[in-house]
Structure formats: C-alpha cells, structure tokens
Amino acid sequence: MKRLLVYLALCLPVSAHAALNVFACEPEWAALAKEIGGDDVKIYSATTAFQDPHRIEARPSLIAQMRRAALVVCTGAELETGWLPVLLRDAGNAAVQPGRPGYFEATRFVPLLEKPARLDRAEGDVHAQGNPHIHTDPRNIARVGAALGARLAEIDPVHAADYRARGEAFAARWQTAIARWEIRAAPLRNQPVAVQHKSFSYLLAWLGLREVVTLEPKPGVEPSVGHLARVAAQLQTAPAKMVLRAVYQSPRPADWLSQRTGMPAVALPYTVGGSERANDLFGLFDDTLDRLLKAVP
Amino acid sequence: MLRPAILATALAAAFPVYADADLDALRAELKEMKSTYEARIQALEARLQQADAAPAPIAAQADAAPPQGTAAGNRFNPDISLILQGKYAHLDDIEHRHISGFLPAGHDHGAPRGFSLDHTELVMSASIDPYFRGYMNLALLDEEVEIEEAWFQTTALGNGLSIRGGRFLSGLGYQNAQHPHAWDFADNNLMYRVLFGEAYGNDGVQLKWVAPTDLYMELGAEAGRGANFPGTDRNRNGAGSYALFGHLGGDVGASHSWRAGVSYLHAKANERDGDVDDLNDVEAETLFSGKSKTWMADFVWKWAPNGNASERNFKFATEYFRRSERGSLLCVDNPADGGACTGSEDATHSRQSGYYAQGVYQFMPRWRTGYRYDRLNPGSVDFGANNAFLPVSEYKPTRHSLMLDYSPSEFSRLRLQYSQDKSMEDLSENQWFVQYIHSLGSHGAHSF
Numbered sequence: 135m136k137r138l139l140v141y142l143a144l145c146l147p148v149s150a151h152a153a154l155n156v157f158a159c160e161p162e163w164a165a166l167a168k169e170i171g172g173d174d175v176k177i178y179s180a181t182t183a184f185q186d187p188h189r190i191e192a193r194p195s196l197i198a199q200m201r202r203a204a205l206v207v208c209t210g211a212e213l214e215t216g217w218l219p220v221l222l223r224d225a226g227n228a229a230v231q232p233g234r235p236g237y238f239e240a241t242r243f244v245p246l247l248e249k250p251a252r253l254d255r256a257e258g259d260v261h262a263q264g265n266p267h268i269h270t271d272p273r274n275i276a277r278v279g280a281a282l283g284a285r286l287a288e289i290d291p292v293h294a295a296d297y298r299a300r301g302e303a304f305a306a307r308w309q310t311a312i313a314r315w316e317i318r319a320a321p322l323r324n325q326p327v328a329v330q331h332k333s334f335s336y337l338l339a340w341l342g343l344r345e346v347v348t349l350e351p352k353p354g355v356e357p358s359v360g361h362l363a364r365v366a367a368q369l370q371t372a373p374a375k376m377v378l379r380a381v382y383q384s385p386r387p388a389d390w391l392s393q394r395t396g397m398p399a400v401a402l403p404y405t406v407g408g409s410e411r412a413n414d415l416f417g418l419f420d421d422t423l424d425r426l427l428k429a430v431p
Numbered sequence: 432m433l434r435p436a437i438l439a440t441a442l443a444a445a446f447p448v449y450a451d452a453d454l455d456a457l458r459a460e461l462k463e464m465k466s467t468y469e470a471r472i473q474a475l476e477a478r479l480q481q482a483d484a485a486p487a488p489i490a491a492q493a494d495a496a497p498p499q500g501t502a503a504g505n506r507f508n509p510d511i512s513l514i515l516q517g518k519y520a521h522l523d524d525i526e527h528r529h530i531s532g533f534l535p536a537g538h539d540h541g542a543p544r545g546f547s548l549d550h551t552e553l554v555m556s557a558s559i560d561p562y563f564r565g566y567m568n569l570a571l572l573d574e575e576v577e578i579e580e581a582w583f584q585t586t587a588l589g590n591g592l593s594i595r596g597g598r599f600l601s602g603l604g605y606q607n608a609q610h611p612h613a614w615d616f617a618d619n620n621l622m623y624r625v626l627f628g629e630a631y632g633n634d635g636v637q638l639k640w641v642a643p644t645d646l647y648m649e650l651g652a653e654a655g656r657g658a659n660f661p662g663t664d665r666n667r668n669g670a671g672s673y674a675l676f677g678h679l680g681g682d683v684g685a686s687h688s689w690r691a692g693v694s695y696l697h698a699k700a701n702e703r704d705g706d707v708d709d710l711n712d713v714e715a716e717t718l719f720s721g722k723s724k725t726w727m728a729d730f731v732w733k734w735a736p737n738g739n740a741s742e743r744n745f746k747f748a749t750e751y752f753r754r755s756e757r758g759s760l761l762c763v764d765n766p767a768d769g770g771a772c773t774g775s776e777d778a779t780h781s782r783q784s785g786y787y788a789q790g791v792y793q794f795m796p797r798w799r800t801g802y803r804y805d806r807l808n809p810g811s812v813d814f815g816a817n818n819a820f821l822p823v824s825e826y827k828p829t830r831h832s833l834m835l836d837y838s839p840s841e842f843s844r845l846r847l848q849y850s851q852d853k854s855m856e857d858l859s860e861n862q863w864f865v866q867y868i869h870s871l872g873s874h875g876a877h878s879f
Contacts, residue, residue: 182737
C-alpha cells in the first residue's frame with residue numbers, strides 16, 4: 135500500500151504535464167504522430183512490429199494508457215475490432231470515443247483497396263470496408279499525415295502553428311523521399327510476387343508489383359501444407375520472383391515455399407520497428423525497398 | 432487483367448507445335464503491344480504523380496472526401512452475434528449431484544449425460560446516443576429465455592468514470608464477467624459453482640473508476656437487488672447486496688502481462704432454499720436467512736513471445752475465495768421417509784474457502800491445451816441445534832481437468848476435456864466432454 139502511494143505520487147505530476155498524450159494503435163501512426171507532434175506530444179504505441187495488429191489482447195496496461203490519452207490514432211477498417219472496443223469501453227475516457235475529435239481513424243482519409251464483393255465469414259477474416267494495411271503505400275502516409283496534423287491542431291490549438299509547421303516540413307521531405315523511392319523502385323515494376331497475407335496490397339499497387347498468389351487460403355487462415363503444395367504447383371506455371379511476409383508473421387509457410395520453389399523468402403519490416411533500419415517512417419521504406427531490390431537481380 | 436507477359440507465356444505453352452518463326456513473329460507483336468501499354472501506363476502515372484506532388488491539395492481532398500464506408504461500430508443497427516454451443520458428456524449415472532460440504536448454489540445447469548445443447552447466446556450491443564452504450568445477452572434454452580445481461584453504460588463521463596445500470600455480470604474476481612463461451616474449459620470451476628452456480632449477476636448499478644496512472648488501477652462498487660445466490664429476492668426497498676472490487680495490472684517487458692485483484696461481496700438472504708441429505712440420508716430442505724460475505728482474490732498472468740499471441744502463448748489464472756455466512760437455518764424434512772428435523776430452526780454460521788488454478792498453453796496456431804486444478808475447503812460449519820440432523824463434512828472436494836482444443840478460426844472452437852472429479856465424498860468420477868463453440872455475426876471483442 136505504501137509503495138502504491140509512492141508510485142501514485144510519482145505518477146500524478148507526470149500525467150499533469152503539458153504534452154498531449156497520443157495513443158497510437160500501431161507503430162506507423164506513432165511514428166507519424168512523432169513527426170508532426172514533435173515535443174508537443176507524448177506518444178504511446180499500443181503494438182510493436184512483431185505483433186499481429188489483428189490479434190492483440192486488451193491488456194490492463196493498454197487500458198491504463200487509453201485512460202490518459204487525449205488523442206487515439208488507429209487504422210480503423212476493423213483492423214483493431216478484436217481489442218480496441220474493449221479499451222474504449224473500459225478506460226472511461228470520454229474524449230477519445232468514436233465520433234469525438236480525440237478519435238482518429240486513418241482509413242477514413244484514404245481510398246481503400248480490396249473491398250470484398252461478398253461479406254461472408256466463409257471468406258475468412260474479411261474486412262467489410264476494405265484492406266486496412268494502408269500504410270505500406272507512402273502516399274497514404276502523406277494523406278493521413280495531413281489529416282492528422284489538422285486533428286492535432288484542433289485538439290491542441292495552443293500548438294496549432296507548430297503542428298502546421300512540422301506537418302508541412304514533413305510533407306515536403308516525404309514527397310522528396312517518395313520521388314526518390316519511385317526512381318529506385320523502377321526495376322520492381324511488373325515483377326510477380328507471392329504474399330503470405332494481404333499485408334502489402336498497397337505497397338504492391340504503389341510499386342506496380344504483381345501479386346500472383348496469396349499463401350493464406352483465406353484472409354487470416356493459416357495455410358496448410360496441402361494448400362502450400364497447390365500454391366507451389368501454381369507457381370510452376372506462373373512463377374514469382376519472391377515470397378513476401380511481414381516480420382510478425384510465422385516464417386514457416388514462406389520458408390517452406392522458398393525451399394520448394396527456390397524463390398527467395400523476403401521478410402519485410404512491415405512497420406516502424408520491424409527491422410533495425412526501420413526506426414522511423416523513412417527508414418521503413420528505405421529498408422523495404424532494399425530488401426525487395428535485393429531479391430530482384 | 433491479363434498482362435502481356437503472362438499472355439505470351441500462356442500462348443507459348445499452349446501452342447508448342449508452332450514453328451519457331453511463327454513464335455518469333457508472335458513474340459514481336461506481343462512485345463510491341465506491351466511497350467505501347469507500358470508507355471500509356473507511364474503517362475498515366477506521371478499525371479498521378481503530378482497530382483500527388485502538392486501536399487496541401489491532398490489534405491483538402493482528404494477532408495472533403497466522403498468518409499470511407501463507416502467507422503467501426505458506426506452503423507445504426509446494433510452489432511449482433513449469436514453463439515452456438517453444445518457438448519457430448521460421458522458421465523456416471525449419479526442421481527443427486529452435489530458438492531460435498533457445500534449448499535447448492537442457485538440454479539446450476541450441470542451437463543446432462545450424452546448429447547446436449549448448452550445455452551445459445553444472442554448478444555446485441557450498440558451506442559445508444561453520445562452518452563450511453565447498451566448491451567444485451569440472452570441465453571436461449573428450451574421454452575425459456577434468460578436475460579443474462581441487459582445494461583446501459585455511460586460513455587461521456589470521462590475522468591476514468593463509468594456507470595453501468597441494469598442487469599449485468601458483476602466485476603468481481605476474474606472469471607465472473609465471462610460468459611461460458613469464453614471459458615477455457617468445458618465446465619465451470621468448482622469455486623464458482625459453489626459461490627454462484629454459474630456467475631454472479633445482479634440487477635443494479637455499478638460505478639467504476641480507472642486511475643490516470645501507468646499502472647492499471649481500477650476500482651469499482653456495485654449495489655443491486657441481490658436476488659441471486661448467495662442472496663435471495665426480498666420484498667424490500669434498498670439494496671439487497673453490494674460488491675466492491677479493485678484490480679491492478681500491467682506489463683513486464685513486451686512478453687508478459689498480468690492483472691491481480693481483490694473483491695468483496697455482501698449479500699442478504701431471506702429463506703434461501705437448499706437441498707441437503709440429512710444424517711438418515713433423507714433429502715431435507717433447508718431455509719437460510721442471514722448475511723453472506725465473500726472475499727475473493729484473483730491473479731492472471733499471460734505470456735506471448737514479443738507479445739505476439741498468434742503463434743504461441745500461455746495463460747495462467749487462479750482465484751481464491753473465503754465466504755462466511757451467519758444467520759438462522761430452518762430445516763424442513765419429510766417425516767414419512769424417516770426425516771427427523773422438520774421445523775427445527777437454529778442459529779448457524781459457516782466459514783468456507785477454496786480455489787482453482789489453471790494454465791492454458793497454445794503450443795501452435797489453432798491448438799491449445801490446458802490443465803485446471805480445483806480444491807474446496809468446507810471449513811467450519813455449525814448448524815446449532817440442527818447439528819443433530821444435518822451432516823457436517825470435513826471432506827475436501829478436488830478435481831483435475833485436462834483439455835485440448837482446436838480453433839479452425841477465431842470464430843470456431845472444438846474441445847475435448849477429461850476430468851477426474853472428486854467433488855462428492857467417497858466418489859471418484861471420470862468425466863469426458865466433447866464441446867463445440869461457434870460464434871456467428873459481428874466480431875466480439877474479448878476482455879483480458
């Protein structure tokens with residue numbers, strides 16, 4: 135009890151600090167909020183690049199962070215549907231409830247791909263609104279960044295000018311980087327690839343890579359050996375240059391296929407923190423491109 | 432869309448008899464087609480890039496664009512899910528199932544032998560307006576619909592506060608707020624069976640507060656009708672029971688998380704019905720009136736490598752209770768069958784305890800295995816003058832359970848369970864269960 139009181143005494147002044155508490159559901163939004171918010175925000179990322187954002191436990195520590203958040207930045211499109219509603223319900227934080235300015239869903243500012251034609255769980259873990267892995271296309275990051283800057287300015291008007299300045303500076307640097315990446319990625323255009331889960335649809339669409347096969351028989355369903363054998367047979371007739379997976383996904387299916395067909399298995403960082411070089415958004419795409427280019431001679 | 436390259440390969444594969452010259456001509460033609468297409472695509476992309484170049488218009492576009500579909504839970508229809516559960520139970524033929532040394536707690540749906548359907552649960556929830564959220568859980572049985580939960584909760588109070596009103600499962604302990612489909616075993620643990628039958632639900636209000644600290648800290652208080660065991664319905668104003676609980680929780684590194692708590696329940700009973708076999712082995716009815724106080728402690732620890740639970744994970748949960756009851760007990764017996772205690776009423780008090788501990792390990796995707804140990808202590812029971820008629824047991828009921836479950840997706844689960852049940856004195860029963868749990872409809876989010 136005594137320790138608890140000491141702990142409380144230590145914690146309370148911190149929570150009263152001026153920096154705006156931002157709760158980011160995924161590391162990419164944490165990194166984006168950092169770019170735009172700078173020292174005016176204190177960011178907590180609910181997940182890491184090594185965790186599957188579909189499957190997160192509504193842990194007590196997340197509820198505690200949600201309780202103090204002034205802004206919640208999440209992907210939306212039902213990516214976090216298994217855990218975010220519990221956090222919002224149990225944290226007792228009115229400012230971040232859906233519909234309030236403190237609740238920000240990135241997918242609302244981006245056109246989504248792969249809207250399912252048929253909404254049926256027989257199709258696996260489908261997302262009614264489309265593929266939620268939008269951040270793998272840097273142009274989407276620019277779109278979300280602009281909206282996030284505006285939202286930060288709305289919630290924290292005292293620092294509105296700072297958010298605008300940092301937002302504009304980031305957008306300029308980001309556009310330069312996109313131009314650079316697009317030139318570098320030219321050899322990737324039209325290259326056929328296999329993917330484990332539809333995590334990279336936006337990345338592939340951006341770079342013009344062709345997704346010839348998905349290892350998962352249905353979204354979110356682990357591939358069986360039988361299914362992988364069929365995929366391998368399919369790749370005999372329509373070969374791919376590489377098989378892609380995110381670091382948080384099991385390496386087994388991609389490695390198995392790689393051994394079977396000889397094409398390289400490439401683990402992409404997927405988000406910020408997914409590799410040593412992907413320590414910010416710029417590093418994420420630098421590293422992603424390096425890994426893709428390495429596999430395409 | 433067939434790309435020229437694929438087309439070329441496909442054609443080449445399809446017509447192997449073509450002479451080389453013909454093939455070359457075809458290839459040249461395709462190559463030409465390909466280059467024209469690529470030029471067109473590049474022109475289009477150049478235009479797109481120009482459009483993307485200036486960041487400011489994008490922002491304006493994004494704000495002006497109609498929202499993409501709807502945000503999570505933003506439809507006018509409530510989220511609806513239906514849970515189908517059923518089992519096959521291989522059990523001994525035991526006429527009067529009970530747990531030795533403990534009075535039966537309320538309605539306890541023990542599993543019948545053979546095939547049976549468990550509760551079919553229908554769940555609906557939605558935001559009511561900007562201030563409230565509503566939730567309902569119906570348990571459907573033959574010729575019966577039980578409202579397990581039907582409550583509203585505030586969403587706009589802020590400061591970590593929320594108020595819930597209506598019928599709800601109490602925030603006591605750990606497992607209490609979970610519906611049977613979320614249990615890790617096919618049947619309830621012995622502790623909850625003797626405490627509440629299934630779980631403690633109440634009609635009333637709940638106030639909960641989450642502290643603004645890094646360490647998760649939740650405090651809650653409830654007051655309600657208290658009609659369920661260990662209390663009874665009373666024709667009175669005011670609250671029949673109240674509960675207090677507090678929980679702490681946090682992470683240790685990226686791989687470990689925990690939650691621990693203490694809860695207290697105070698309930699009043701008026702002529703609470705119970706069936707006991709008296710010393711002559713005649714079934715006697717007892718009526719208890721008095722106060723029941725329950726203390727509970729709970730601890731949950733979860734592990735997943737790097738916090739990624741989809742491959743492997745482990746969960747440990749344990750709860751302990753101590754219950755004391757004080758009041759009077761009226762014994763109503765059947766003298767024709769040799770019962771002796773008819774009409775005998777005297778002061779009674781008891782102090783009992785027990786616990787369960789369980790571990791569940793997901794050793795590969797889709798597959799989990801678990802072990803649970805139950806143990807109860809009948810403690811001290813004093814029936815006063817009724818000691819002459821009613822048995823006081825020192826037997827400590829125990830049970831070992833082993834389970835293996837397979838979840839083809841997060842919406843379906845099949846389970847096999849074996850239990851060695853020694854909850855009745857002088858009896859060791861081997862129990863087998865095969866169970867299915869399927870959930871249809873909207874994606875229900877589960878608590879920690």
